[in-house]
Amino acid sequence: MAKAIREQLIQYLAEGQFVSGQWLGEQLGVSRAAISNHIASLIDMGLDVFSVTGKGYKLSEPLTLLDEKNIQHKLDELGQQNIVEVHNIIDSTNSYLLRRLPNQNHNLQVCLAEYQDSGRGRRGRKWISPFGSHIYMSMYWHLEQGMAAAMGLSVVSALAVSDAIKELYQINVQLKWPNDIYFDGVKLAGILIDLEGQALEPCHCVIGIGLNINMPQKSAEQVDQPWTDLQEAIIKNDTESDQKTASVIDRNELAAILITKLSHRLKQHQSEGLVTMVNEWAKHDFYLNKPVRLITGSREKKGICRGINNQGALLLEVDGQISPIYGGEVSLRGGE
Numbered sequence: 001m002a003k004a005i006r007e008q009l010i011q012y013l014a015e016g017q018f019v020s021g022q023w024l025g026e027q028l029g030v031s032r033a034a035i036s037n038h039i040a041s042l043i044d045m046g047l048d049v050f051s052v053t054g055k056g057y058k059l060s061e062p063l064t065l066l067d068e069k070n071i072q073h074k075l076d077e078l079g080q081q082n083i084v085e086v087h088n089i090i091d092s093t094n095s096y097l098l099r100r101l102p103n104q105n106h107n108l109q110v111c112l113a114e115y116q117d118s119g120r121g122r123r124g125r126k127w128i129s130p131f132g133s134h135i136y137m138s139m140y141w142h143l144e145q146g147m148a149a150a151m152g153l154s155v156v157s158a159l160a161v162s163d164a165i166k167e168l169y170q171i172n173v174q175l176k177w178p179n180d181i182y183f184d185g186v187k188l189a190g191i192l193i194d195l196e197g198q199a200l201e202p203c204h205c206v207i208g209i210g211l212n213i214n215m216p217q218k219s220a221e222q223v224d225q226p227w228t229d230l231q232e233a234i235i236k237n238d239t240e241s242d243q244k245t246a247s248v249i250d251r252n253e254l255a256a257i258l259i260t261k262l263s264h265r266l267k268q269h270q271s272e273g274l275v276t277m278v279n280e281w282a283k284h285d286f287y288l289n290k291p292v293r294l295i296t297g298s299r300e301k302k303g304i305c306r307g308i309n310n311q312g313a314l315l316l317e318v319d320g321q322i323s324p325i326y327g328g329e330v331s332l333r334g335g336e
Helices: 002-013 021-028 032-044 068-077 093-099 147-169 230-241 251-272 278-284
Strands: 049-052 056-059 084-090 110-116 135-143 174-176 180-183 186-196 203-211 291-296 299-308 314-318 321-325 331-334
Touching: 002 021, 002 032, 002 056, 002 084, 021 032, 021 056, 032 049, 068 084, 068 251, 084 093, 093 110, 093 135, 093 186, 093 203, 135 147, 135 251, 147 174, 147 180, 147 186, 147 203, 147 230, 147 251, 147 278, 174 278, 203 251, 278 299, 291 314
Parallel strands: 084 110
Antiparallel strands: 049 056, 110 135, 135 203, 174 180, 180 186, 186 203, 291 299, 291 331, 299 314, 314 321
């Protein structure tokens, strides 16, 4: 019930006009005090709502919501056949698709959300997910090659994010093994891959992408690592290149292009493996030929990053010897 009321409140407020608390209460069949409590919840979700006595509630600026039909129409124009679902409020887009296994997902099916109250990052971290500010997207992929090929999927997904941002905004991003996308040396997006199945058999895969678009200040205070967003990247890129890109990012267009690029990269990986993508990765590799620290739990190994191999493993040079690192609960950091 509370979720439905909040979703309806968002619809009423989205145009950025004042809406009275009394009118909202009448429309939703609840008291003005209940409306006030729900508004407080929306603020906690990252929406910038303020109130003025005698006028009611208003968003600081209009909100353009993700539109399932709009995205599907753009995908149709691009020749894509992905099934797309858009949710206003969800626990986690990855968790949603995982719950639908094994028979309720179609290959390349997508779940998008405006807000995640239990968004997940790697190694158990919480992914801060303010409402209507970013892209939270998950795609289901039936991995015919089995779990042995799953390591390469973070490379595939990162390149797809790079493809989409380059096509729409002429921005070159950097890629950090195993699952981060950087701009100007700071995190712009992250990837989370969940697998279910047997080691030597085809398995189910859910690929989650969180891409920062326009970070609200209140939400920024909760992020425990350096970050940037696409809005800032566009401004900086335009300033440096004397270009003029539209200042308002169309998240529906971006979602459609991102879905398309990820679908194409996954099909490329299925038919060719990573062989043709290794050189592309190298062009964007943030740590290529730089000193790095590889952290696994309490252990730390220092070396030189020499890129990735055809399985998507990190190539780490230590004392002149190069060894592949196949992921898991590891973190890559710059050398001191």
